[in-house]
Amino acid sequence: MREIAADRYWGRVVDTMNEALLIISNEGVILSVNRSFEEMTGYTAAEATGKKCTLLECSACELMINDRHAGWCKLFQPNHEDIRRCQCQIVRKDGTRIPALKNASVLYDENGNQLGAVETLTDISEIDRLDRKLEQLTRQLDETEGFSGLIGISSEMKKVYGIIEKAAMSDAPVIILGESGTGKELVARAIHERGHRQNGPYVQVNCAALNESLLESELFGHVRGSFTGAFRDRKGRFETAHGGDLFLDEIGDIPLSVQIKLLRALETKRFEHVGDDRPISVDVRIITATNKNLIELISQGKFREDLYFRINVLPIHLPPLRKRKEDIPLLVSTFMQRLNKKTQKNIGAIRREAMNALLAYHWPGNVRELKSTLHYAFTITESGSISCDHLPPQLMEHVSLEKGAHSSLSVKDSREKQLLLEALKTAGGNQTRAAKILGVNRVTVWNRMRKYGIDIKRDVV
16 A cells, blocks of 8 residues: 555655656657756656657767667666766757766666666756866966965865855855964955855954953844943844854854854844844854864863854865965965065065975964064065075074984984874874874873974874
8 A cells, every 4th residue: 555655656756856857768768757857958748758868968878879789878788887977968958058967777677677777867057167167266376366365276275265166155154174374264255255145244253352241242232221331222243244244253262152042043043132032033144263173172061062063064174384385485475575565675586595494394373474474574674585584583493493303313213203103193193092002101102202393283183
């Protein structure tokens, strides 16, 4: 009885699919299609049924059709997987071509005889458009323009640009993860400027800059008399950002009490002013950023797990500068051009030894620290070129210590340091686990780390 009921509703179930579906006979005749097929191709079921599947002029099928074999299509040949899943182009009824993702499979009866095939087609026009736009933007990327203020041509940064483009076209919450100084604010601004909310407001809040009561009022607003100093009604940042994007920087510093209200606002798109119980509805896309490990904060009870999953829909990981040192010459060149214009100086170059020092430094402050370093150099240098004498003393001191440490190591010490680094990487930076791997105690690991100047964040993670 259940099988009969399932058969009765099968057509309705198939019509709820987002993917276009068609069933094809052994001879390549279309036997059945669903509603998504009609919407995607422009052909009605009556127009498509009974026609050859070559009706769609699929680019993948053109390669599979082969009259020299027993089967009219390679799909029906044993152990042939080329067309089971592939990207192709099909031609709609109006003659336009659209990119699609095809899945195809042969149907068999209980005796193993071929009955035909089933195919699904997914329209990937939007993905294809974004990919082409990203490719164009990557080609246009040069030393002067950058990508919405972000500078870099390394593979790590190109991945970031690609995610930004896709995130911009979505309304899903975005979280930007990265160390201080990597450019999280620039990423948030780029997402807004490249998205369909670009004509709406862009509102930014630094969650670490306000205490609990002020932050709640800043986000959600308040009514007159709700607390001492509330002399008039005030709109919050959520209301101000209606129709646009709200960027919550340093999201890891939000107090737990405010996290509860924030979670409710994200889930329901409604909230109340402080001191009022009337709900307010808003249309806001949330972008957050942090340099903290939210998973660790959750384990410590300082961050709500349900809020984490609500904001961590589209994560963007910004690489630290030490992981993309090939971008340092480009960053230096760009910042020098800007500083020449700003200071009206004519400092045309940076000497090789100075550039080598910048490349050797580990940049704990990332791009922000590099920019400050060049500001310092421009202040010290009157004209000509930047040398090591014009770089901050603490930077040169650290570079000299690093070089001295590397050059003075014996063969034994070099091997010991290498084994320690490998153990720490295997242990994910956990010193206790690294000690077990090496067969020593944790204090020995700590002493060796001091001896060789190993920094977990810089050298391991």
